[in-house]
Amino acid sequence: xxxxxxxxxxxxxxxxxxxxxxxxxxxxxxxxxxxxxxxxxxxxxxxxxxxxxxxxxxxxxxxxxxxxxxxxxxxxxxxxxxxxxxxxxxxxxxxxxxxxxxxxxxxxxxxxxxxxxxxxxxxxxxxxxxxxxxxxxxxxxxxxxxxxxxxxxxxxxxxxxxxxxxxxxxxxxxxxxxxxxxxxxxxxxxxxxxxxxxxxxxxxxxxxxxxxxxxxxxxxxxxxxxxxxxxxxxxxxxxxxxxxxxxxxxxxxxxxxxxxxxxxxxxxxxxxxxxxxxxxxxxxxxxxxxxxxxxxxxxxxxxxxxx
Amino acid sequence: xxxxxxxxxxxxxxxxxxxxxxxxxxxxxxxxxxxxxxxxxxxxxxxxxxxxxxxxxxxxxxxxxxxxxxxxxxxxxxxxxxxxxxxxxxxxxxxxxxxxxxxxxxxxxxxxxxxxxxxxxxxxxxxxxxxxxxxxxxxxxxxxxxxxxxxxxxxxxxxxxxxxxxxxxxxxxxxxxxxxxxxxxxxxxxxxxxxxxxxxxxxxxxxxxxxxxxxxxxxxxxxxxxxxxxxxxxxxxxxxxxxxxxxxxxxxxxxxxxxxxxxxxxxxxxxxxxxxxxxxxxxxxxxxxxxxxxxxxxxxxxxxxxxxxxxxxxxxxxxxxxxxxxxxxxxxxxxxxxxxxxxxxxxx
Numbered sequence: 005x006x007x008x009x010x011x012x013x014x015x016x017x018x019x020x021x022x023x024x025x026x027x028x029x030x031x032x033x034x035x036x037x038x039x040x041x042x043x044x045x046x047x048x049x050x051x052x053x054x055x056x057x058x059x060x061x062x063x064x065x066x067x068x069x070x071x072x073x074x075x076x077x078x079x080x081x082x083x084x085x086x087x088x089x090x091x092x093x094x095x096x097x098x099x100x101x102x103x104x105x106x107x108x109x110x111x112x113x114x115x116x117x118x119x120x121x122x123x124x125x126x127x128x129x130x131x132x133x134x135x136x137x138x139x140x141x142x143x144x145x146x147x148x149x150x151x152x153x154x155x156x157x158x159x160x161x162x163x164x165x166x167x168x169x170x171x172x173x174x175x176x177x178x179x180x181x182x183x184x185x186x187x188x189x190x191x192x193x194x195x196x197x198x199x200x201x202x203x204x205x206x207x208x209x210x211x212x213x214x215x216x217x218x219x220x221x222x223x224x225x226x227x228x229x230x231x232x233x234x235x236x237x238x239x240x241x242x243x244x245x246x247x248x249x250x251x252x253x254x255x256x257x258x259x260x261x262x263x264x265x266x267x268x269x270x271x272x273x274x275x276x277x278x279x280x281x282x283x284x285x286x287x288x289x290x291x292x293x294x295x296x297x298x299x300x301x302x303x304x305x306x307x308x309x310x311x
Numbered sequence: 312x313x314x315x316x317x318x319x320x321x322x323x324x325x326x327x328x329x330x331x332x333x334x335x336x337x338x339x340x341x342x343x344x345x346x347x348x349x350x351x352x353x354x355x356x357x358x359x360x361x362x363x364x365x366x367x368x369x370x371x372x373x374x375x376x377x378x379x380x381x382x383x384x385x386x387x388x389x390x391x392x393x394x395x396x397x398x399x400x401x402x403x404x405x406x407x408x409x410x411x412x413x414x415x416x417x418x419x420x421x422x423x424x425x426x427x428x429x430x431x432x433x434x435x436x437x438x439x440x441x442x443x444x445x446x447x448x449x450x451x452x453x454x455x456x457x458x459x460x461x462x463x464x465x466x467x468x469x470x471x472x473x474x475x476x477x478x479x480x481x482x483x484x485x486x487x488x489x490x491x492x493x494x495x496x497x498x499x500x501x502x503x504x505x506x507x508x509x510x511x512x513x514x515x516x517x518x519x520x521x522x523x524x525x526x527x528x529x530x531x532x533x534x535x536x537x538x539x540x541x542x543x544x545x546x547x548x549x550x551x552x553x554x555x556x557x558x559x560x561x562x563x564x565x566x567x568x569x570x571x572x573x574x575x576x577x578x579x580x581x582x583x584x585x586x587x588x589x590x591x592x593x594x595x596x597x598x599x600x601x602x603x604x605x606x607x608x609x610x611x612x613x614x615x616x617x618x619x620x621x622x623x624x625x626x627x628x629x630x631x632x633x634x635x636x637x638x639x640x641x642x643x644x645x646x647x648x649x650x651x652x653x654x655x656x657x658x659x
Binding site: 127 | 375408410455
């Protein structure tokens with residue numbers, strides 16, 4: 005009996021060689037055919053709503069950098085000022101530290117990207133999105149754009165706060181905008197890295213721990229808190245290969261209006277461009293490499309696997 | 312919801328046509344082996360099987376989440392490998408685990424789905440209201456889904472799967488873990504949209520669910536279909552009548568009762584005697600007539616009978632007959648609402 009019911013439709017169905025094309029017959033409501041921009045926008049809005057709904061995301065990732073900014077300037081301010089004025093320039097530790105804190109904000113914000121992805125995976129929303137006809141690149145770009153907007157807002161908040169606390173942006177408003185742009189460029193490789201951790205572990209806690217735990221060593225073995233010359237030898241070596249150094253030096257050059265980069269000596273562009281050009285080049289290359297790896301892994305996880 | 316295709320009922324087109332579908336995971340697990348399946352448009356089709364039988368793998372292949380390793384599948388006339396995007400535009404899919412965004416309100420969840428599936432802007436607002444109404448969430452549309460109960464989230468999930476009015480909807484164990492009231496509500500929604508012409512493909516491990524809802528059922532076991540038919544046809548196949556005899560006492564008493572019953576000569580040779588939760592179950596042609604003899608035999612053996620029932624086979628019996636009494640992990644296969652829910656929950 006079981007054979008009968010199963011075979012009858014199969015036989016009938018096998019006859020017309022090409023399956024009937026569903027031109028209106030199957031789909032009662034013609035799908036509107038989403039545009040790439042439409043798909044992008046829908047996801048951009050979703051992730052923005054989520055960020056606003058969850059104040060912990062916005063405030064929480066700002067809290068730590070603010071604590072750093074206040075505590076570091078208060079505790080180390082006296083000693084550090086000696087170390088940073090070695091070059092003769094007369095700058096306060098607030099001014100020296102603020103660009104590093106801006107990059108710290110950028111890192112913390114970027115860590116949230118992978119956490120958002122792994123949450124979606126665990127709650128089945130990743131799969132739910134995959135089963136919709138939305139363009140998958142647009143889905144991911146919309147999410148990332150929302151995260152970058154958050155990073156921009158947070159860096160602006162930190163720059164305003166730092167200025168209130170006494171830091172001076174030597175290049176003025178255009179320099180401040182430059183620092184924000186540097187923050188976005190700097191965040192991308194860590195956005196990619198946190199997403200890679202999310203895809204590889206598929207576990208929320210691992211992603212949170214992984215992305216957050218990485219931030220501190222990365223910051224400390226860079227030029228974030230002290231100039232390269234004031235760091236021990238081995239840290240100087242590590243700092244040379246640490247992306248944080250390039251982000252911080254780029255932002256700091258804009259902050260101080262000086263060529264501050266000492267890990268690579270470049271002289272052909274003149275002024276702060278001797279810092280900005282190599283910083284941007286290194287970060288852009290890193291963004292491309294890690295971004296490419298992330299896209300590859302995202303493609304793999306969304307097309308084949310699903311446990 | 313009128314059918315504009317112009318095809319008559321007896322030449323309904325196939326919503327799903329799978330030919331020799333096979334799916335092997337990267338680790339070598341053959342989850343689905345040579346499944347042939349055709350689901351005509353408008354049918355309420357059930358896919359029944361124990362945990363790990365291949366139900367979810369099959370449904371995910373139909374929904375383009377997994378690519379078939381072998382064989383071919385067309386959904387709404389589109390090949391899942393060649394034109395996955397067209398398939399996605401014409402199906403609704405509700406995963407086994409409830410998946411709603413808890414930080415969005417009910418309305419925002421449905422709106423996101425409406426936009427994701429390209430419901431035209433002019434129809435969107437009406438459509439969202441209609442769906443929230445259908446699943447009785449209109450009153451709480453502005454609340455974040457995180458505040459909802461499990462049943463409410465499930466209903467919201469249903470709404471997001473239906474918002475684009477797809478001609479075919481996949482439901483992967485949609486009522487697992489729900490209390491009987493919530494389950495009955497969902498059943499009503501499913502029946503309603505099926506009556507309006509939507510093809511439904513439902514997987515379940517609850518036999519009663521398949522029995523209540525589905526026009527036609529396939530039973531899957533170890534990655535292959537072992538039986539297909541209407542619930543009535545499948546039940547008829549088991550044949551005979553069933554006697555449930557409850558006895559007082561522990562497992563030992565039940566085993567002894569089974570021995571006593573098996574030893575009664577009037578039972579036909581093909582009679583099957585099995586232990587049940589409360590006593591023994593006898594399946595035989597004309598089992599009804601032998602009831603008194605069995606009761607007398609049990610009394611003579613000093614066993615107290617506390618309950619006695621004669622019934623036609625249920626889907627449980629069908630399932631046990633087809634799958635050889637094997638239900639993986641011993642859970643889930645029962646027609647008793649509450650027990651099923653409880654076991655499902657405790658198994659997690």
